[in-house]
Amino acid sequence: MLFDRHAAVLHRYAVRRLGPEHAEDMLAEAFTRAFATRHRYEFGRSEALPWLYGIITNVIGLHRRAEARAYRALARTGEDPVVAAFDERVAAQVSASATRQRLAAALAGLGRGERDVLLLIAWGDLTYEETARALRVPIGTVRSRLSRARRKVAHALGGVNPVEMSGGHHE
Amino acid sequence: MNDFDLIKKLRSEIGESEPEALDGARERLLTVMARTPARKRFRLPVALPLAGVVAATAAAAVVIATSSATPVNPPAGDTPPPLSARNVLLVAADSAERTPLGSGAYWHVRKEKDDSGRLFTESWTTRDGQRWTRPVPGRDRSAVSKAPSAGYYLAPGQGELSVKDIEALPTDPEALKQQVTEMVPEAVDHRDPAFFPLLSLIAEMPAPAKVRSAAFRALATVPDVQRVGTVEGGEELMVRGGDREIRLVVDPETSRVVRANMLPTVSGGVAGAKWGHFIKLTTEWTDDFPGATERGTS
Numbered sequence: 001m002l003f004d005r006h007a008a009v010l011h012r013y014a015v016r017r018l019g020p021e022h023a024e025d026m027l028a029e030a031f032t033r034a035f036a037t038r039h040r041y042e043f044g045r046s047e048a049l050p051w052l053y054g055i056i057t058n059v060i061g062l063h064r065r066a067e068a069r070a071y072r073a074l075a076r077t078g079e080d081p082v083v084a085a086f087d088e089r090v091a092a093q094v095s096a097s098a099t100r101q102r103l104a105a106a107l108a109g110l111g112r113g114e115r116d117v118l119l120l121i122a123w124g125d126l127t128y129e130e131t132a133r134a135l136r137v138p139i140g141t142v143r144s145r146l147s148r149a150r151r152k153v154a155h156a157l158g159g160v161n162p163v164e165m166s167g168g169h170h171e
Numbered sequence: 172m173n174d175f176d177l178i179k180k181l182r183s184e185i186g187e188s189e190p191e192a193l194d195g196a197r198e199r200l201l202t203v204m205a206r207t208p209a210r211k212r213f214r215l216p217v218a219l220p221l222a223g224v225v226a227a228t229a230a231a232a233v234v235i236a237t238s239s240a241t242p243v244n245p246p247a248g249d250t251p252p253p254l255s256a257r258n259v260l261l262v263a264a265d266s267a268e269r270t271p272l273g274s275g276a277y278w279h280v281r282k283e284k285d286d287s288g289r290l291f292t293e294s295w296t297t298r299d300g301q302r303w304t305r306p307v308p309g310r311d312r313s314a315v316s317k318a319p320s321a322g323y324y325l326a327p328g329q330g331e332l333s334v335k336d337i338e339a340l341p342t343d344p345e346a347l348k349q350q351v352t353e354m355v356p357e358a359v360d361h362r363d364p365a366f367f368p369l370l371s372l373i374a375e376m377p378a379p380a381k382v383r384s385a386a387f388r389a390l391a392t393v394p395d396v397q398r399v400g401t402v403e404g405g406e407e408l409m410v411r412g413g414d415r416e417i418r419l420v421v422d423p424e425t426s427r428v429v430r431a432n433m434l435p436t437v438s439g440g441v442a443g444a445k446w447g448h449f450i451k452l453t454t455e456w457t458d459d460f461p462g463a464t465e466r467g468t469s
């Protein structure tokens with residue numbers, strides 16, 4: 001069954017973006033949507049995963065405010081509420097660092113499409129082509145969104161105060 | 172480390188998801204799959220599910236060809252050896268009639284994973300309609316708490332029965348089959364509409380000996396049930412149809428379903444084991460009840 005093959009990686013991806021409380025709901029919703037529209041797709045082993053990543057990305061998108069809130073909290077306090085919710089002990093071992101705070105501020109400031117592309121590639125390990133298929137956009141759009149996102153991240157790392165960055169008007 | 176590697180590393184402390192974290196989502200998906208009406212599914216112009224339909228039809232044809240002539244009620248004392256699914260079920264029907272489920276104040280149902288033995292769910296239900304369950308979401312896995320309802324479901328979200336309703340079910344196989352089928356108006360998958368309700372009944376409901384026996388006999392009349400073979404603890408049976416075949420292991424001697432890959436849940440959903448695995452099932456009347464756990468003391 002498709003679920004048993006892919007659920008674990010998709011769940012972890014949802015946890016990384018939104019935390020463990022909602023990940024199970026996201027997963028159930030994504031697979032229910034996948035089941036409802038399965039007749040439109042052919043399930044090759046390699047093809048199902050990008051398609052499922054695309055669906056769960058849409059589901060995660062419904063909670064983008066909560067997602068951005070957590071990045072901003074990390075940027076502000078140095079403590080990541082998502083990692084803390086996943087495991088208090090792990091969170092305690094993750095030392096606060098200016099770099100993490102700046103990364104989080106940058107993520108909070110990305111547009112939705114930029115963040116989806118960046119995180120599907122960085123956290124979901126998708127190729128450009130798979131990301132294009134997942135989000136149903138041309139591969140050129142994937143490349144341009146990724147380079148914009150990386151430029152913003154690099155800029156944030158270049159010493160801009162993360163709190164100021166996170167106070168932006170994007171979310 | 173460049174910016175991209177730093178992003179890759181962010182939140183990488185979040186480890187691989189535990190199999191248990193997926194159970195709830197799997198249950199919800201299986202419930203949705205089971206509720207999808209059969210007719211709508213057949214219309215789907217899909218290459219892959221269609222192959223399954225063809226295979227299921229072919230398998231059904233084989234079973235019908237080999238077993239349709241056997242009478243539902245064989246003469247007493249002349250039970251054939253358990254070679255076909257039908258015979259396994261008829262032997263179990265005889266055992267069910269001979270052996271009551273035991274006595275005790277609580278009907279105890281325990282489901283665990285077949286590979287790790289890890290607890291899936293456990294419940295204790297009394298005749299007067301009270302139930303306690305564990306695990307409780309968000310609490311220590313050993314915590315036991317009162318459940319809001321004490322009903323059993325014949326199919327996902329349909330055909331709710333109390334312990335007293337179950338005790339009052341017909342003891343005639345045909346009448347029982349008809350009644351439980353009527354109680355589940357929405358067909359589950361494209362299996363025979365009697366299959367899922369009868370499976371629910373024999374798997375985990377506290378039915379009296381005569382009702383259980385009737386349920387096994389009724390199940391023996393449902394086409395498409397195939398015997399896979401003798402396995403540890405009993406006889407493995409299989410029913411194709413739907414998006415996933417249902418497999419169960421029946422111990423004909425004790426008339427218990429000891430394992431199944433898919434079972435209805437007390438909350439009206441469907442619990443499914445991972446592909447290739449089973450949920451191990453223990454059912455009994457008992458006085459042994461750990462008691463509800465007070466909040467904060469678990």
